[in-house]
Amino acid sequence: MARIKTLQELFKRYRRPGDIVFATLFLAFSVFLLTQIPGETVWAKRTKWFAQPRLWPSVAIGGMVLFASLHFIGSLCSKRIPGRWREVGFWLQSFEFVAYFLIYVLLVPQIGYLPATLAFTLFLCVRIGEATPLNLGAAVVFSISVVVIFRAFLQVKVPAGHIYEALPDGIRAFALTYL
Amino acid sequence: MELILSSLSMLAQWDVLAALVIGSVGGVIIGAIPGVGAAVAIAILLPATFSFEPIVGLTLLLGVYGSSMYGGAIPAVLINTPGTAVNALTTYDGYPMTKKGQGHRALSLAYSASFFGGMFSILCLIVLSPVLAMIAPHFGSREIFLAALMGIILVVVAHRGQVFAAGMLACFGIFLSTIGLEPAKYTKRFTFDQSWLTSGVDLIVVVLGLFAISQALLLLVDKEHHPGSAKVEGNLFSGLKELFAFKRVATVSSSFGVLMGMIPGVGEFTAQFLSYTYAQKTSKDPDLFGKGSPEGLIASEAANNAVPGAAMIPLLALGIPGEALTAMMLSVFYVHNVIPGPQLFHGQLDFVIALYLALILLNIIVLIFLLSSTGLLLKIIQIPTRFLGVMIMTLSFVGVFSLRNSVTDCAIAAGFGVFGLVLKRLNLPIVPIILGMVLGGIMEVKLRSAMARVNSPLDFIDRPIAAILFIAIILILVLHVRAVIREHKVRMEREEDSSETSTQQG
Numbered sequence: 001m002a003r004i005k006t007l008q009e010l011f012k013r014y015r016r017p018g019d020i021v022f023a024t025l026f027l028a029f030s031v032f033l034l035t036q037i038p039g040e041t042v043w044a045k046r047t048k049w050f051a052q053p054r055l056w057p058s059v060a061i062g063g064m065v066l067f068a069s070l071h072f073i074g075s076l077c078s079k080r081i082p083g084r085w086r087e088v089g090f091w092l093q094s095f096e097f098v099a100y101f102l103i104y105v106l107l108v109p110q111i112g113y114l115p116a117t118l119a120f121t122l123f124l125c126v127r128i129g130e131a132t133p134l135n136l137g138a139a140v141v142f143s144i145s146v147v148v149i150f151r152a153f154l155q156v157k158v159p160a161g162h163i164y165e166a167l168p169d170g171i172r173a174f175a176l177t178y179l
Numbered sequence: 180m181e182l183i184l185s186s187l188s189m190l191a192q193w194d195v196l197a198a199l200v201i202g203s204v205g206g207v208i209i210g211a212i213p214g215v216g217a218a219v220a221i222a223i224l225l226p227a228t229f230s231f232e233p234i235v236g237l238t239l240l241l242g243v244y245g246s247s248m249y250g251g252a253i254p255a256v257l258i259n260t261p262g263t264a265v266n267a268l269t270t271y272d273g274y275p276m277t278k279k280g281q282g283h284r285a286l287s288l289a290y291s292a293s294f295f296g297g298m299f300s301i302l303c304l305i306v307l308s309p310v311l312a313m314i315a316p317h318f319g320s321r322e323i324f325l326a327a328l329m330g331i332i333l334v335v336v337a338h339r340g341q342v343f344a345a346g347m348l349a350c351f352g353i354f355l356s357t358i359g360l361e362p363a364k365y366t367k368r369f370t371f372d373q374s375w376l377t378s379g380v381d382l383i384v385v386v387l388g389l390f391a392i393s394q395a396l397l398l399l400v401d402k403e404h405h406p407g408s409a410k411v412e413g414n415l416f417s418g419l420k421e422l423f424a425f426k427r428v429a430t431v432s433s434s435f436g437v438l439m440g441m442i443p444g445v446g447e448f449t450a451q452f453l454s455y456t457y458a459q460k461t462s463k464d465p466d467l468f469g470k471g472s473p474e475g476l477i478a479s480e481a482a483n484n485a486v487p488g489a490a491m492i493p494l495l496a497l498g499i500p501g502e503a504l505t506a507m508m509l510s511v512f513y514v515h516n517v518i519p520g521p522q523l524f525h526g527q528l529d530f531v532i533a534l535y536l537a538l539i540l541l542n543i544i545v546l547i548f549l550l551s552s553t554g555l556l557l558k559i560i561q562i563p564t565r566f567l568g569v570m571i572m573t574l575s576f577v578g579v580f581s582l583r584n585s586v587t588d589c590a591i592a593a594g595f596g597v598f599g600l601v602l603k604r605l606n607l608p609i610v611p612i613i614l615g616m617v618l619g620g621i622m623e624v625k626l627r628s629a630m631a632r633v634n635s636p637l638d639f640i641d642r643p644i645a646a647i648l649f650i651a652i653i654l655i656l657v658l659h660v661r662a663v664i665r666e667h668k669v670r671m672e673r674e675e676d677s678s679e680t681s682t683q684q685g
Contacts (some may be wrong), residue, residue, distance in 0.1 A: 063350030
């Protein structure tokens, strides 16, 4: 009994709310990957062990399963701080902003980098409740600066918007290259 | 002399100088804004630098890396909020000094100590360069494999109290590096027959997700937090003079920074911990530590600023990044087909020296900028945190999308963003994933080429450097187990003591 207690003590650590949810999910993910090793990797014939394609995925997943199990046990043995599901709720809330981000990504090739960026920053300002005239103005300045710095000045690869094709001749070439 | 002249000519181009100024001034501002940090900025800038020449891109990133900690000291000292994670220790003594009305003295000391640490590390590197150029060619495949393995082990054991989490995340990083078509036998690994997984998971996509998007999500979902306002008055130059009174602490702390920076996987926190402990133990006034001790402040700032310079050593000489930021810089080299490693130190020493000279210039520019515009910076740091989230999110898009215009990349990065948010909320480390990804790839390639010439297991460590690295790995593991057992014993004794007390009271 005393030995079990000592072992328990050895695994004790600081545990934040939601820790066990993450520990369980990560362990489940690691075990899932472990079961997939035979199908998703190849053991090549007439090849030494160190050159096998399966070697490193197995080492990595083996380590994941081992450490994730220990991490999970650590979570079980440690003192719980209440607030688990509130914390998980916090994680899930982030998906809302991920959705906005992906809509922005899809909008850029359609309506162009500058209009999409303006729409994205202004919408987010409203969504987070920071839609003061100062912040909205700052969002406009920020969006224009980002587009000018990255697309016009640094020439990073961002496709021109389809909508630019409809612009009058003079502005079209400019918009296609710089905005 | 010829070497230095050729390095100088490399630097004396307008684009390099512009990168230097923008990088260092930008780095200070980014560092000073709590919630951004060098990792976020470097992750966002990384793809943009791919179109530059290597020296320009690296100078820009080095500028941000080397100067962010200077900026991070400002909110740490004045409003008790570290600008970057490595300034956390600075709040211990910096903020109490501000409360005593010595804000300008604390800031001025922090700048001076940072400058000292930065310059000290670069001078060490310049002195060490010939030695490195001599040793580096002796690093063959097996030595690099062992050094990478040591890096992984160190990054895991350096996360005291979170070793299991760091271990599983480092292994996850190694796993990520194996996804896709492997280059030796051309077989698919963990692609689940999905075409978008065949080319593997891009390091930059993961980095942007884990560092930048996760931070943006965290700021957007969390409650609004307005950083407090602060003002500083007085002469900021006085610290340079005062630092001389504490030159012993500054030198030792910078040395710890250099040593810890050179060892892959260790980094700023260990350096700060060692130098702070040293400063406290040898101080005439140890009780003042944590209550506004100038020595504590110097120990923290000199140690963290000595790390970036030193962290370039394993990166340049061996191609092994010691932490997340140098891991990101490694990709700049790869994109330009400059393979850092022994050959770089041997054949392109002028490039290496040019980088060091850039680092010296950077420290000078930053010091001048800080001494003249701290007041302005104090206004910038008051950006509402949720608005900052919007900005980071918008910039993350350029970072990911400009790589190869892929919507899938953006979705993967967003996925890693949520993962990073969970890790940050749970206080679990992110760096092991990145190091696992980079070092895992290195280990796979190097083990394959090393084993071709190895007949028995002992052959692997029969060269002097390989043997030293192997012994170091064993020592690290043994010392770690010993430290865990000792800590456990202390904790048990303390608990027994407290339970006795409680019975007495009960």
